[in-house]
Amino acid sequence: MRFISPKTDFAFKKIFGSDQSKDILIYFLNAMIYSGNSVIQDLEIIDPYSAGDVVDLKDTYLDVKAVLEDQTTVIIEIQIWNVKDFEKRVVYNLCKTYGNQLKSGQGYFDLNPVIALTITDFKLFPSTEKVISCFYFQEEEDHLPYQENELKLVFVELPKFTKQLEELESVIDKWIFFIKEAPNLEIIPDQLREIPQLEQALTIANQAGLSESELEKIWKQEMALWDWRGAWSFAKREGREEGREEIRLEGKRNLLLGLLESRFGQLTRNAIRLRRRYANALIEALTNQDLDRLSKAIWDFNTSDDLLNWLQEHSN
Template structure:
């Protein structure tokens, strides 16, 4: 038995946003928002996943959106890779979901509270080791709440969760483990199977229960996301390398100026063209040079 990866946005939408996912989503949201308390009793899934649309899904459709019995709106998003201005995107989606409740001419009292649940496969908040962090508007100095919970931001950072199957005690632990590890499972563990909603989620995620078209799209989307994540990591490493190179050039030029005074432009250009390893070697050799001619000869030998 193999399961699709719920961290892939298409798969996440299928598991949590399908017509048969209502009880799954209720259990999940109670676990994440309310610590397992059965606060949410019913909800309506907005724009549910439809297998017939899977080939033409748009990015905005991949978010799971639900309206709770009290009218509150919840938007849930899975994000595997970090992106530029990610915090602004989360804030924008929350504000849009809140404001879109009204059409022109309607009154503000009709607005209902809105909650954005964002699940990330990367670390957002280095200030805390907590897997789940919840935010509301509060006064800066005295810390009292503003707007009575009209807007709530909840973040789940999967990499921070380190619990094994044997360590799962709460409903929250089990749902987080499902999100993080489902793709690695070969069957349904008893610890997860004892929660009927998680068992149902795993059955939906079972590759054997998917159409060929669904599996191909989800597999291709997963590969695209991993490629993008790889590009981002590569760009970060390239940025770090470039930063180290810039620092090394600046250090060498300071040492040369301190030893020989002003450096001719032609020699400066040659130094700036050196690799990081060559700059490190030059740093070690500078004090063996007696003149700029020695530096010029060394550069010519590289």
């Protein structure tokens, strides 16, 4: 058996946000948010980009969204890169989801709690070795919780989890191990098979059950992420060794153009076919600092207009 990595957006949604994922998501959220206790008994998986969102607000970046039986909304995102202002984006998504509950004529009593569960493939809080960290409003000195515990942030930092298969003890351990190590497994281990929902998640993640188009989407995402991680580190190292600004800038530009082509596929093909000279000219004019900013911003682009708008805003 070969299993896809739940770290890619497509795979994460396939495992936790598809029609057959309800029981999987219930047990996963109980582990990540409620320490393995069976607090959640039922939920509804909904489209995180449903028409109910306010159209004049900045787009929300979510992977899975669910409404629990007590009407609490849980928004879930998995993030590979520690991009600029990522922490602000998490808070923004939480607050936007909370405020968007109210429709015309409704009062504040119609607001229900919102929980943001964010899984990162990097260390977000270096001052602690806790794998799971939870935040909510509290009084600054006495740490008295706010009377209405409406907003909660839960972070799972994958690099801090170092247990091996034989060391797994709790249901929390097993779910985190699955997200982090699924592509390295060759069979479904007995330790994970003990949890039916985890076995079901691994069954969905089994490459043998996926279509060619699904496998291609996952492969492109994984290749783009790994290529970018290695290529960007190489470019920085080469630039330092050469000590020549023009070589370093040219290397960054070439890497970014290649990444845009492989990471976004049709987006960049359209941009290059229709406005290639214009886009290339804008990229050519970027400073070293702007190229670093673009390397982080591209993960938030969804259309060719997003790319070109960013280039226009940062052009001299």
